[in-house]
Amino acid sequence: MSIAGARCLVLGGGGFLGINLCRALLAAGAEVAGYGRRPHDRSALPSDLRWYDGDFADHAAIAQAVGGQDIVYHLLGGSVPAQSNAEPAADVVGSLLPSLRLIEACRAGGTGRLVFASSGGTVYGPTLPGIRITEDAPTNPITAYGINKLAVEKYLGLFRHLHGFDAVVLRVANPYGPFQHARRAQGVVGTALAHALAGEPIEIWGDGLVVRDYLHIDDVAAAMVTAGTYDGGQWLFNVGSGQGRTVRAVVEDVCALLGLPRDRIVHRPGRAVDVPYNVLNPDLIGREMGWAPSVDWQAGLVATARWLRERSAGRRTGA
Amino acid sequence: MSIAGARCLVLGGGGFLGINLCRALLAAGAEVAGYGRRPHDRSALPSDLRWYDGDFADHAAIAQAVGGQDIVYHLLGGSVPAQSNAEPAADVVGSLLPSLRLIEACRAGGTGRLVFASSGGTVYGPTLPGIRITEDAPTNPITAYGINKLAVEKYLGLFRHLHGFDAVVLRVANPYGPFQHARRAQGVVGTALAHALAGEPIEIWGDGLVVRDYLHIDDVAAAMVTAGTYDGGQWLFNVGSGQGRTVRAVVEDVCALLGLPRDRIVHRPGRAVDVPYNVLNPDLIGREMGWAPSVDWQAGLVATARWLRERSAGRRTGA
Numbered sequence: 001m002s003i004a005g006a007r008c009l010v011l012g013g014g015g016f017l018g019i020n021l022c023r024a025l026l027a028a029g030a031e032v033a034g035y036g037r038r039p040h041d042r043s044a045l046p047s048d049l050r051w052y053d054g055d056f057a058d059h060a061a062i063a064q065a066v067g068g069q070d071i072v073y074h075l076l077g078g079s080v081p082a083q084s085n086a087e088p089a090a091d092v093v094g095s096l097l098p099s100l101r102l103i104e105a106c107r108a109g110g111t112g113r114l115v116f117a118s119s120g121g122t123v124y125g126p127t128l129p130g131i132r133i134t135e136d137a138p139t140n141p142i143t144a145y146g147i148n149k150l151a152v153e154k155y156l157g158l159f160r161h162l163h164g165f166d167a168v169v170l171r172v173a174n175p176y177g178p179f180q181h182a183r184r185a186q187g188v189v190g191t192a193l194a195h196a197l198a199g200e201p202i203e204i205w206g207d208g209l210v211v212r213d214y215l216h217i218d219d220v221a222a223a224m225v226t227a228g229t230y231d232g233g234q235w236l237f238n239v240g241s242g243q244g245r246t247v248r249a250v251v252e253d254v255c256a257l258l259g260l261p262r263d264r265i266v267h268r269p270g271r272a273v274d275v276p277y278n279v280l281n282p283d284l285i286g287r288e289m290g291w292a293p294s295v296d297w298q299a300g301l302v303a304t305a306r307w308l309r310e311r312s313a314g315r316r317t318g319a
Numbered sequence: 320m321s322i323a324g325a326r327c328l329v330l331g332g333g334g335f336l337g338i339n340l341c342r343a344l345l346a347a348g349a350e351v352a353g354y355g356r357r358p359h360d361r362s363a364l365p366s367d368l369r370w371y372d373g374d375f376a377d378h379a380a381i382a383q384a385v386g387g388q389d390i391v392y393h394l395l396g397g398s399v400p401a402q403s404n405a406e407p408a409a410d411v412v413g414s415l416l417p418s419l420r421l422i423e424a425c426r427a428g429g430t431g432r433l434v435f436a437s438s439g440g441t442v443y444g445p446t447l448p449g450i451r452i453t454e455d456a457p458t459n460p461i462t463a464y465g466i467n468k469l470a471v472e473k474y475l476g477l478f479r480h481l482h483g484f485d486a487v488v489l490r491v492a493n494p495y496g497p498f499q500h501a502r503r504a505q506g507v508v509g510t511a512l513a514h515a516l517a518g519e520p521i522e523i524w525g526d527g528l529v530v531r532d533y534l535h536i537d538d539v540a541a542a543m544v545t546a547g548t549y550d551g552g553q554w555l556f557n558v559g560s561g562q563g564r565t566v567r568a569v570v571e572d573v574c575a576l577l578g579l580p581r582d583r584i585v586h587r588p589g590r591a592v593d594v595p596y597n598v599l600n601p602d603l604i605g606r607e608m609g610w611a612p613s614v615d616w617q618a619g620l621v622a623t624a625r626w627l628r629e630r631s632a633g634r635r636t637g638a
Contacts, residue, residue, distance in 0.1 A: 085481060088474060089419050092411065100408050125476075136457065140473070142480045147473040154459070154466040155407060157444075161461045162404060 004029030012075030120171035122146030173240035177217030206270025208248030216295035240280025323348030331394035407463035439490035441465030492559035496536030525589025527567030535614035559599025
């Protein structure tokens with residue numbers, strides 16, 4: 001199947017990854033609809049995107065939306081990782097159960113394929129430093145958010161086994177880039193850039209030596225588009241850069257890029273939800289789909305800073 | 320800590336494993352209370368057992384029961400594996416959510432340790448024939464029941480990490496022995512023996528070449544008692560015989576034991592929920608707790624047949 005002309009539904013299309021994915025799918029010639037909450041910035045959604053306002057808990061609306069789609073992208077999350085640990089049961093009710101009902105709705109509605117955005121940063125849990133994690137590594141999440149994502153993967157595996165259900169899972173690394181919410185703790189890059197551009201202190205949680213795998217959102221969206229029509233024998237893939245950076249190095253790169261002094265950096269206490277080291281090995285998706293990260297780190301950082309500046313300039317001038 | 324005098328609560332104390340565990344704990348000198356549904360056979364529960372009639376969904380009652388216990392045994396299950404696949408969401412609501420709330424109640428109530436009876440037969444999913452599965456093997460359940468058990472394990476791991484919560488997980492193989500419900504499809508041994516003794520045909524699902532790890536319930540109960548006070552560095556263990564038997568061999572052993580002809584065996588269609596091969600490697604619990612299976616297969620079968628005969632004789636005479 002070609003992505004051009006394919007009917008695609010993006011659940012969570014108004015979020016950071018969703019907006020970027022909708023744009024990438026439209027650019028690839030797909031017929032795209034989004035479902036979820038619209039972003040605050042209405043201009044983020046392209047005008048040729050069909051849109052369903054809807055909630056993840058509204059099973060009837062989701063069942064109707066997925067009917068007859070060639071590809072459904074499931075990007076609807078629950079809480080963010082740190083919050084999920086305060087109320088794990090709420091996360092099961094608000095995210096795991098609706099995900100399971102979504103899978104059942106896709107099966108009943110004849111959806112061609114379900115592509116699930118899992119979390120490469122949380123499903124594995126603590127790993128040895130220096131290791132590039134492969135898909136067969138142990139999975140011991142230290143957040144309820146990660147357990148939730150892992151359970152959805154297991155249900156997709158179950159439905160594949162029992163019903164021949166067509167599902168692809170992408171365990172996505174830490175994405176950064178345009179449309180990332182700086183104020184919702186979605187990621188270090190967006191938060192650091194936004195604080196820096198606003199003239200505010202840049203926070204680092206803990207000693208800043210936590211290592212993460214940062215991937216530009218264009219590369220994530222490209223992997224998801226490709227996964228929509230992939231026809232090989234695998235079904236679960238890491239999507240990462242394969243390179244580790246400390247939070248401190250990221251913040252220092254942001255300061256260097258903007259010509260800021262390092263005393264703008266302030267340290268906050270560490271959190272038990274942060275695994276010390278998380279870098280994904282993306283070899284499998286490379287072999288199977290020919291995907292590889294294409295956006296250079298420095299170039300991605302420059303482009304993201306430019307996008308943030310233009311957006312805030314646009315806001316000031318009312319554009 | 321010694322098990323003698325320890326305050327123990329067995330959630331699901333009226334089930335097959337629960338009855339046997341309550342008896343073993345009492346025999347070891349523990350102060351034991353049971354919680355759940357009473358067994359049909361009231362004489363199964365020892366008279367010196369305290370009992371709480373209660374439902375798994377009754378969170379307040381469970382929270383009250385677990386308060387101040389040294390060891391809480393969580394044996395409450397949801398549906399049986401085959402049924403769980405018909406309604407996975409019902410399994411999440413009826414079993415995973417109450418398990419999670421139970422963990423939270425134990426943490427809040429100061430429970431000393433939670434011992435969870437997981438399922439060695441379902442959490443791993445399909446494995447290569449001939450392999451004795453170790454605890455670090457991949458976990459790809461082909462039943463919602465198995466996903467559920469696996470998710471509870473992950474939440475216990477999370478609470479260990481976040482809160483230093485004391486939990487031990489036992490992935491139990493296929494238990495057989497006294498108090499197994501022959502009519503509730505709880506296991507091949509009990510069902511085959513009961514049908515044989517009642518003069519009924521003995522059913523085999525599929526070709527009978529499915530291999531399982533059968534363990535006498537006395538050995539399972541002994542492992543759970545020991546796990547209550549184990550103080551080593553591990554927390555998740557297989558509990559199995561380490562030996563595989565085909566369903567056909569089990570049924571033939573039953574026929575041979577009772578002097579029945581093989582034409583009493585009838586074949587039924589196979590089921591997608593049956594993994595072809597499942598044999599657990601019990602080396603870790605052997606090394607860590609000095610536990611080993613002690614009941615010989617033939618001896619266990621003879622004893623179970625004797626128990627079934629005596630029980631049905633007792634019923635006929637009204638004893």
